[in-house]
Amino acid sequence: MDRYEEIRKSIINFRDERDWKQFHNPKDIAISLNIEAGELLECFQWKSNHDIEEILKSSKRESIEDEIADVANYLILLCNELDVNLFDVVERKIEKNKVKYPVDKFKGSSKKYNE
Amino acid sequence: MDRYEEIRKSIINFRDERDWKQFHNPKDIAISLNIEAGELLECFQWKSNHDIEEILKSSKRESIEDEIADVANYLILLCNELDVNLFDVVERKIEKNKVKYPVDKFKGSSKKYNE
Amino acid sequence: MDRYEEIRKSIINFRDERDWKQFHNPKDIAISLNIEAGELLECFQWKSNHDIEEILKSSKRESIEDEIADVANYLILLCNELDVNLFDVVERKIEKNKVKYPVDKFKGSSKKYNE
Amino acid sequence: MDRYEEIRKSIINFRDERDWKQFHNPKDIAISLNIEAGELLECFQWKSNHDIEEILKSSKRESIEDEIADVANYLILLCNELDVNLFDVVERKIEKNKVKYPVDKFKGSSKKYNE
Numbered sequence: 495m496d497r498y499e500e501i502r503k504s505i506i507n508f509r510d511e512r513d514w515k516q517f518h519n520p521k522d523i524a525i526s527l528n529i530e531a532g533e534l535l536e537c538f539q540w541k542s543n544h545d546i547e548e549i550l551k552s553s554k555r556e557s558i559e560d561e562i563a564d565v566a567n568y569l570i571l572l573c574n575e576l577d578v579n580l581f582d583v584v585e586r587k588i589e590k591n592k593v594k595y596p597v598d599k600f601k602g603s604s605k606k607y608n609e
Numbered sequence: 610m611d612r613y614e615e616i617r618k619s620i621i622n623f624r625d626e627r628d629w630k631q632f633h634n635p636k637d638i639a640i641s642l643n644i645e646a647g648e649l650l651e652c653f654q655w656k657s658n659h660d661i662e663e664i665l666k667s668s669k670r671e672s673i674e675d676e677i678a679d680v681a682n683y684l685i686l687l688c689n690e691l692d693v694n695l696f697d698v699v700e701r702k703i704e705k706n707k708v709k710y711p712v713d714k715f716k717g718s719s720k721k722y723n724e
Numbered sequence: 725m726d727r728y729e730e731i732r733k734s735i736i737n738f739r740d741e742r743d744w745k746q747f748h749n750p751k752d753i754a755i756s757l758n759i760e761a762g763e764l765l766e767c768f769q770w771k772s773n774h775d776i777e778e779i780l781k782s783s784k785r786e787s788i789e790d791e792i793a794d795v796a797n798y799l800i801l802l803c804n805e806l807d808v809n810l811f812d813v814v815e816r817k818i819e820k821n822k823v824k825y826p827v828d829k830f831k832g833s834s835k836k837y838n839e
Numbered sequence: 840m841d842r843y844e845e846i847r848k849s850i851i852n853f854r855d856e857r858d859w860k861q862f863h864n865p866k867d868i869a870i871s872l873n874i875e876a877g878e879l880l881e882c883f884q885w886k887s888n889h890d891i892e893e894i895l896k897s898s899k900r901e902s903i904e905d906e907i908a909d910v911a912n913y914l915i916l917l918c919n920e921l922d923v924n925l926f927d928v929v930e931r932k933i934e935k936n937k938v939k940y941p942v943d944k945f946k947g948s949s950k951k952y953n954e
Contacts (some may be wrong), residue, residue, distance in 0.1 A: 496611060497696045504703050509847035512710060513717040516630050517770045521653040522659050527680065527771055528873055531639075531646040532762025538636040539755055540747045540949035548636050550691060559693055562684070565642065566695055571642055576665060578674055580681055581612045587677075587678035595627060603627040604697035632885045640884055642756055647877025654870055655834035655862045720772035726841060726878040727926045734843055734933050738948050739954050742940060751883040754876075757910065761869075761876040768866040775887055776865050778922060780923040793932035795872065797913055799907070807893060808904055810911055811842045818907035824859060 498580070502570050509571070510547040520575055534561035613695070617685050635690055642683040643661070649676035728810070739801070749825050750805050764791035795827040847915050854916070865920055872913040877907035920921070 504529045509515060537558045538546055549555065573580045624630060652673045653661055664670065664687045709722045730755045739745060767788045768776055779785070803810045854860060881890055882903045894900065918925045938951045 498613060501696055501699050501703075504700070508706065511712050512715050512721075516717075517719050519658050521656065521658065522770055524650045524653055525765060525870065526651050528643070528646045529762045529769060530698055531643045531680075532759045535639045535643050535755060536759050539632075539759060540752055543634050543636065550635075555647065558691070559698040560693070560702055560705070561689065561699040562691075562693060565646075565680075565684055566699050567702065569684065571676070571683075572677065572700075576673070576677075578677060580615055580677070582701055583674040583678040584616055584681050585619070587675055587682065588616075588623055590675070591623065596628050600627050602631075604629070604632050609726045616879055640755065640880060643876045644881045644884060647874045650870060651874045654874060664852055728843060731926055731929050731933075734930070738933055738936065741942050745841050746947075747949050749888050750895075751886065751888065754880045754883055758873070758876045758880050761910075762872070764846055765869045765873050768869055772868065772879075773864050773866065780865075788921070789891050789928040790932055792914070792917065792923060792925070793920075793928040795876075795910075796929050797932065799910055799914065800929075802907065806903070806907075808907060810907070811846055813904040813908040814846055814911050814915075815849070817912065818846075818853055820905070822928045823854065827856050832861075834859075834862050 496569045499568075502574060505567060505570055505577060506574060513518065518571060518575060520572060523568055523575060529570055530561065530564040534558070537561060562601055613685075616688060618680060620685055621689060633686060635687060638683055638687045638690060642680060642687065644674065645679040649673070649680055653678060674685060691722055728800075729758055732804060735797060736804060745837060749804060750802060752799050753802045753805060757802065759796060760791065760794040760798055764788070764795055767791060843915075848911060850915055851919060863916060864919060865917060868913050868917045868920060872910060872917065875906065875909040875913055879903070879910055882906060898931060 508516065537554075541549065550558070570580070572578075584594070600607075623634065652664070652669075656664065665673070684695070687693075715722075736821070739748065767784075771779065780788070799810070802808075830837075854863065882894070884900075895903070915924070917923075929936065945952075
């Protein structure tokens, strides 16, 4: 069993032990993903890139890692709920992005495809 | 090479071909993660759980999967930038959550640990 | 002086007493607005509409009002920073939305204009 | 009638003409506020403070103002739905923040009250 599958099972097991499946509809999981993404962003609020480098070398690093884990947790739960293979959809999206952002047009540019 | 590592390399390769590393500081990646999480949530805006089930069976399913992929893309980029092993931090967080949310106190409850 | 202007001045005064203008660039204020919007949404996480009605009648109501205030605070700060008249832009947007969402096409529908 | 009240009535009128009250429960409005806050943040994604100054002087300024208006729109709708006086709760929160962030402790610092 690969690592992702192992972790997905741990997350589902954690949930089922607490009888939380009843709360885990796709909409509420997507809400939770947004809340956790906001908490992750909060780690960088008002900070310069230099400040952030310092934080990452300090004891606060673990709290940032924990916020990353919370985002991942809900992403995995959402994929589980929607019966989505996370790796398959990411690979497909990379292929789409190659078409959307051709190298010769977007090299070195932060513009969006529709700008 | 496992699937995650393969995809991480595809994402970094996609980025480097476009010379986008210069934009990918942790703060802007976390911003992007929030924006994509919002776009994912938008798929469920104003929709009931029943509506969402119908959408998931329709041709709109792929656009939801694409938003999931976009969130995953930035999560993987952030881990890459911060030199974080995503699976390690998720596993550690599950262990922390077991302490934070003991089964006997939280079974069947949507309360937060500090409520 | 109207109420909005009075409050805007209180917010700026609060900020200047703490010498926080140095942090208040538009990007970080927009980040803060997102974080606070996430905290407001957290009040409704996992809750049904019925649960929310109960919460609004309970002592937790004030914490929801405080999150609303936090969102408003950053919205007012952003308008101040960008020299935007909030009421003017809202009125202009209502007019645009009337064109984007004509009554005869969108009455009773939660569809988006591009759906 | 003051400007805020005038605009609140325009927003409610816009909504009622389209028979959209049925969708406007507090949770979905808070979701919408998050989505719009994300779209506002997207205007600043990958941009430096200098880039943003340039954007604000360009024809793209109006699209930023429109996103601000969208956030305000849902904030006003939420206050309307929860029967909250926006100005009252902001004023109360400023008073709370004065206690939470005493000038002598937080002057010139971007730390949070619990840091």
